[in-house]
Amino acid sequence: MTSQYATFGLVPATRAGGVLADGAYQAHRDFLDFAVDGSPLLARLADLDAVSPLAFDLGPSDFAEQVRTLLPEAEKPLEGSRRVIYGCPECAGLACGEPVCGGLASVGFACGAVTAVIERDGPDIVWRDFGRQTGRTPDAERDGYHDIGPYRFRGEEYRAALERLLPADGAPAPELPAGPRALLIGPRAALLARLAAALRRIGISAEITLDAVHAHADELRKYGVVVFGRTIGPDERDAVLNALAVARSEAVCVTVLAPIVPLLVAQVEQALDRTPDRRRLQRLTAVAGGAEAEVEVASACRVRLVAHRLDRLSRPRTRALFDAVLAPGTHRIPLETRAVRGRSFLTAHTSEAVLVAPVAR
Known part of the structure; x- marks a missing residue:
C-alpha cells in the first residue's frame, strides 16, 4: 500500500x-x-x-x-x-x-x-x-x-x-447552492413552452415572461441564464440587459438559434457552465464548409457529436453523428453531408459540458 x-x-x-x-x-x-x-x-x-x-x-x-x-x-x-x-x-x-x-x-x-x-x-x-x-x-x-x-x-x-459540510451542534445545516434556473423571455408560445418543459424535465427550473425589465433585482439575480425568444427585438433586449446590469445579475444571455428544442437545451447547458477552464471539452467548430467538425479536448473523455437542422418544411431534424472516447488534442471528425445541409448546427456533449456551433457554409 x-x-x-x-x-x-x-x-x-x-x-x-x-x-x-x-x-x-x-x-x-x-x-x-x-x-x-x-x-x-x-x-x-x-x-x-x-x-x-x-x-x-x-x-x-x-x-x-x-x-x-x-x-x-x-x-x-x-x-x-x-x-x-x-x-x-x-x-x-x-x-x-x-x-x-x-x-x-x-x-x-x-x-x-x-x-x-x-x-x-x-x-x-x-x-x-x-x-x-x-x-x-x-x-x-x-x-x-x-x-x-x-x-x-x-x-x-x-x-x-x-x-465542514455537516451542521455543527445546534447550528443549521450549511446552505447548498441553489439549483440552476433559466428565464425565457418572449410570448408563451409553443417553442418557449416546449423549451421550458424540456428544461424542467432535466432538472433546470424555467420560467417564461414578457416583462423582465420590471422584475425585482433579487429575483433577477437567481437566474443563471436568460434566453431571448425569436420575437424579442433589439430595443427590448437592450432594456433587459440594462435591468440585469442594474441588478448585478451574473446571468448569461443567449438568443434562440433555431426552433429546435434539443439545440436550445444545449444552448442553456453551455450558458450554465461556470468552469470552462476546468472542462475537458475545450472547443467545437465546423470546418471545410461543413464537411468536418473540429473538436479539442484537454484530457481523455467520451464525446458525443449531434447535428441539428430544419428541413425544407421547417421540421426539426436531429441526428447522432459520433460517439467515442477521444484522447487529448484536436480531432477532425467527418460529417454526414445529409445531416448538416441547409441551416444546421452541431452540439458536442461530454458528461460535464455541452458546446454548440453553427455549421458555416
Missing part, C-alpha cells in the same frame, strides 16, 4: 443534462467531486458518466447522510468496507433494473456504481481497490480500475473537508 500522501478536497462539478438524439432526457445534476492532488477524480475515469453521492439536489438530511458514509467510522453500506464513490446520475442506485439508463449504462454496462474501500490506517485515511459494482461484490479482475489509487490522505485534512 502506498506510503505517499495525496491531498484531498472537494470541487463543484456538473453532469450536463440534455435531450438526446433519440428523444430521451438526460438529467442535469450539480454535485461536489473529489479533488485528489488538486485534480477532479472523475476526470480520470475518461468514459464514465456519473455523479458523486454529494449531489446538491438531495435534501439537507440526505446530503448529510451521504457525507457521513465517506467517513470510515460510519456504518458500512456495502460488504468489504466498500463505499459508493460515484453513482448513476439518473437513478443513483447500484442496479436500477432499467434496460437503458442514461448514466453508467451508457458506457455499455448495466447501471451500477463505482465503489472503493475506505479505511483508517493509523491517523490516515486510505482509498483503495476502485471498481465498478452492480451487485453485492465487484469482480476485481473484470471491473477493477487498476490504474486508479490507492490514495493515502492525512486524516485531519480529509475529515475537515467533509465535516
